[in-house]
Amino acid sequence: MGESMKVGIIGLGKISGQYLATLSSRDDVEIVAVADLDAVRAEEVAARTGATALSVDGLIAADGIDAVLNLTVPEAHADICARAIAAGKHVFVEKPLALTVADGAELVRSAEAAGVLLGCAPDTVLGSGVQSARAAIDRGDIGTPVAASAVWAAPGHELWHPSPAFYYQSGAGPLFDMGPYYLTALVSILGPVARVFGHTSRSERERMVATGPHAGRAVPVGVDTHVTAVLEHASGVVSTVTMSFEVWATRMAGIEVYGTSGTVAVPDPNRFFDAVEIFTAESGEWASLDHCAGHREGGRGLGLIDMGEALREGREHRVSGELALHVLEIMESILEAGRGRRVVELTTTTRRPDPIPHLPPPRT
Structure with a gap:
């Protein structure tokens, strides 16, 4: 090339x-x-x-x-x-x-x-938001990580999408649709997952298309619409994860990482550049952190760009098939654990992707 x-x-x-x-x-x-x-x-x-x-x-x-x-x-x-x-x-x-x-x-x-x-994808973990949060955790700003939480919840995509049926079929649902953003961020920050426990359910609420040419049409539901899981990372850190199409409102959305001396609020992993916030035992209050790592500009496609750079530089690329396979097994195992009400041991693992220094805007 x-x-x-x-x-x-x-x-x-x-x-x-x-x-x-x-x-x-x-x-x-x-x-x-x-x-x-x-x-x-x-x-x-x-x-x-x-x-x-x-x-x-x-x-x-x-x-x-x-x-x-x-x-x-x-x-x-x-x-x-x-x-x-x-x-x-x-x-x-x-x-x-x-x-x-x-x-x-x-x-x-x-x-x-x-x-x-x-x-x-997702390559949103290459942006300055998640990368800066990771940098703060890696340098010990909150001490040693102990646990994390990740919550994404909404009442359902049928309220805004004109053709939402595919969101409620195999390969989608809240876990497969939004889970990759949150799980890829958690693995990038805290390392691979060793085992999971999950619970899944769906309500009897009828889903109706709310907008567009199919407004008023019923949406068949073929997937579980509320998923909760506990992930044990190989490092010993435990993450709790909730992905839902059943929640009308929440004040708990996002990712937080809890350490022995503070908390980092990780920005929305579906975005590249949102603010990072930190609370430390020493300060006793929340404060914003300057972005100090990751791509400062760009959008979807950064993973492909990183792949090209890796080929030219002879290094590993960051959002690899190995990482995506591990995230896929986490999701599949959550559903399996939820059906059987049991713990599932993962068979895959992945290296933690290399961090990204604070990069300048892309060449044009």
Whole structure:
């Protein structure tokens, strides 16, 4: 791969706009091809970006593409990744890595055997918010970490999304939709998880689309909509996690890490740049911390950029397939533990990703 990583994008739905905004500002990434099941959409994006519109099969087979950015629906993640890996291309995929740990593990094995890199969202952990919180914890600002809590809760996506049905089917729900942001942040900050206990449930509340052309249509619910778990990290730190589509209001949202001499409030892991707050036994009050690590600018796509830099520098990339597989097993194990009301031992682990120093704005 040369100085500029040549990228083909498969899947041009709503999230692709955020990736395009980040990647188009770089001189070390070149979007050379795009593909979507909607050929008209692909042609429109190609016209805006200067890329070539191809079929999905054509893009996977095309020469001159270093990496495939897979932004398809979750059900297609494993298939598209596997085909791109078999074609000798590096891959970065939206979360989750796959719908099952078995499929995710096969992708990791295939990428290693093919000598290509596999990365997976979320890459929000590379932003200055989570990275600065991690830096404060690593340098001992709150003493030794003891525990953490992570809460994301809302009444349901049907209240704002015009086509919310997929959020209530396999591969989604509050855990698979929002869990990767929180779990990836927890693993990045506190290290891998060794075992989990979980509880899952769903209410009998009828879900109705509230906006758009399908307003008033019932939404079938095929997943549990309230998930609570206890995670024991390999370090001994214990995290409690709640992900829910059943909560109308809460004052407990977010991540907090509790240490022997203070608490760090980690910014929203679905965002890149929110403020970090700290309370110490010495100060006796909350204070904001200056951002001191991570990317100061950018957005979705930073993980793909980090992958390209890792290839050029001969280092490990940070939001790897190994990390995503571990997060996927945490989620799958939470559901398994919830069904059986038992503790589940994890079979995967991951290295804690390298921290990021405070980086300047991207090259343009």
